[in-house]
Amino acid sequence: MxxxxxxxxxxxxxxxxxxxxxxxxxxxxxxxxxxxxxxxxxxxxxxxxxxxxxxxxxxxxxxxxxxxxxxxxxxxxxxxxxxxxxxxxxxxxxxxxxxxxxxxxxxxxxxAKLPLMGEILPTTWLKAANMLRDRSEKYISPQYLQDLMKEQKIDNDQQSVLTKWLHDLGDILYFPDDNELENIVILKPQWVSQYISKVLDSEEVKNSGGILTRSEMKRLWDDLDSSLHKHFLRLMEHFDLSYRDEEGENHLIVECLPQTPPDYKSQWDQIKDQDNCTEVTMSFKLNTIPAGIPTWFIARSNRFSTNTHWRYGALFKHENHLALLQSEPEKKNVQLSVRGTNPQNFFALLRDGLEMTLNRFQGLKITRTIPCLGHNGQPCSYEFYYEQLQKRKKPTIECPKTEEDVSVSELLYGWDQSTQGQVLSRLDILNEGAVVASELKKLNEEQAQILANQDKHLSELKALRELTQREFLNAFRREQAKIDAHCPNVFVLRTLESKKWIKTMTGQTLELQKTNKNSKEQLYGHCAIT
The missing domain is CATH 3.40.50.300 (P-loop containing nucleotide triphosphate hydrolases)
Structure with missing residues (x-):
């Protein structure tokens, strides 16, 4: 052994x-x-x-x-x-x-009871694995790896399986599906960890709010071949340990972010002054907060960065919406909130990324809650269990704090799949309004002014269109991931409204039907064509 x-x-x-x-x-x-x-x-x-x-x-x-x-x-x-x-x-x-x-x-x-222990493996595999473990090189090219395996009598079909096996065991690091990492095979993963630790230990990085400059990178990695700098930085991005700025010159090392939050409350509170500003919030109560939460998510969501971030939270922005992520390690709680005129789309987008981050921790136990909408204009501190709302068959649910009924669809509107019907109905109304507004503008600018909320409606229309399209794609990907979905598929796109939809596709609500040729299973979904 x-x-x-x-x-x-x-x-x-x-x-x-x-x-x-x-x-x-x-x-x-x-x-x-x-x-x-x-x-x-x-x-x-x-x-x-x-x-x-x-x-x-x-x-x-x-x-x-x-x-x-x-x-x-x-x-x-x-x-x-x-x-x-x-x-x-x-x-x-x-x-x-x-x-x-x-x-x-x-x-x-x-x-001896670990997976694969005791399994009979080809002798050629064992020889190839031991040969790679004994090599002195820190890294090699994929082509050289293939040549070495051929020398050990590993045929082409088995090479990819053995490579993945060695990667899963931690013997090598190789990411053939990443365009920026596919050209190097790391034979000594500990070696990579040592160089990344240099960055995490850097006092300059810590004192600069987590910023790794090019000059500091060269100083820390002065004994590393310069051709590997980019690869190591990309490895850190791959593992959500960092992300590069818009100019690509510097990198933010999320594990080195300051623990004390900057002044974000004034900006976060100011957005409430917008007309018709609403808020969507979800809390994630965890059995533990492992390393990487929420920093991996902060790195993953860097395209929405406002440069307001700290070790346990961040402020994000998308168009006229703000999002606040907060982690409370002592309470084992993570909260995601979005404010704006139509926060549902941005919330659903960020929540997808947060759920993806949480799913990386296979044994993490999560309880999701949603705050009560309030009663008669007054806020309420009660939080409903999201799973309970999903299973709720009645249109309302009682708030134990006030014993008043709260609409389930209002609690979930716009970002949960169960409210798809209300979203599509709202889209129909907004689509009709957008067509009328367009026609009025052609006639007379003064007449167009009768639609005082036109900009607001167009913004809502855009947000809901993006939301329904993304939710449909998510459902489609889930179906494609199933084993029986890998057979050839037939797609049918049908309009739910006009028969002359080809000439006027924009604004139409269509039904996309997927049928597996080798099974009777079908997937239905709706999307708005923009």
Whole structure:
């Protein structure tokens, strides 16, 4: 049995880089010092982190320095109830050697049950894997990798499977589907982590609010071939550790953002002065807030940046709308709010990105809530469970705070799929208004003024069109991801209104029907043609 071992940095700023190595094909040794106790050793924090990132991986608890203190007993059965992945506990002393043989035996027994362990693999695969592990190069080209595999009698069909297997195991880093990363195969992932850690440790980056300048990058990576600078920066972007500014000169390292928020409240409150300003909010209550939340999302949403961001939040802008993201680690809560005249579209867009970020943590437990709309013009602090609203069959739901009924469709309007009917009806009204406005403008500018809210309606029309199109595409992608959706498909586009729709496509609501030729399953959806 051959096992590869990685020792993770315990400092919090390094935690986001652990994603390079935390996989479901790993055995984790959670080591804590008996002299400092389980609380000081952050035992629960690390258990939450491991079970969130790799929920199916076994964990062994290892207590050290028992020669100096062995009275720090933990309730293993209680911990195993909360974390079933814990397979046992070992107590050792590096000074006396006590417990070391038992630890080695337990590691071997537990590792033998990992995925693929005990599987019969082609001898050529094992030789190729060991050959790559033993090479001294830090990186090679994909073509050279193919040549090396050919020397080990790996045919072309098996090469891509073996490469992915080695990537999943953490032996190599290779991203053939990324145009900016496909030209290099990293043979030593720890080497990459070391250079990224230099950036995270940089006092200049921290003191400049997380900005990595080109000059600082050259200083930190002065012993690294300059041709690799771009590749390493792209790797950091790929893992949502950074993003480049509009000019492409500097990079914002999100893990180095200041912990204290800047003055964002005046700008956030000012938008409420807009006519007809409304707000959409959702809270995400988590069982733990692992490293990368919310910084990975801040990096992912950089195109909406207002340059107002900190370690636990950010202010985003899209057209005439503002969004506020806030994370409260002590409450294990993340909140996303959008304000503006038609906030639903921007909210749905950001929420998609946030959900994608949260989904990277396979074991994360999430409870989503939506604040009450208020009663008689007065705000209400009650929060409804989103899952409960989705399942609600009645049009209203009672607010326990006031015992008054609240409209479910109003709570979900515009960004939840269940309100698609109301959105499409509203689109029809707005489309008719847009046509009338266009005709009036042709006649006389003065007559066009009777539509005082024309700009507002056109803005709403644009936002709802974008929303319905994106929601339809999301539904379409979900269907395409299914196994039985990979067969050839037939698409039919039908109008729900006029028969002469080809000449007047703009503004029409159409139905797109997809049929799998090898099954009877069909997907229906609606979209507005703009």
């Amino acid at each position: 051959q096992l590869n071992t990685w020792d993770f940095g315990g400092q919090q700023i390094y935690h986001a880089t652990h994603q390079f190595f935390l996989t479901n094909r790993s055995l984790f040794l959670l080591v804590w010092d008996a002299r400092r106790g389980s609380e000081d050793g952050k035992l629960n924090y690390w258990l939450d982190t491991l079970t969130t990132l790799a929920p199916n991986s076994p964990i062994l608890l290892v207590t050290t320095h028992i020669d100096q203190r062995d009275d720090q007993n933990i309730s293993l059965p209680e911990l195993q109830k909360r974390y079933p992945q814990i397979k046992g506990q070992c107590k050792i002393s590096n000074k006396t050697g006590e417990g070391i043989p038992e630890l080695q035996q337990t590691i071997a027994q537990t590792a």
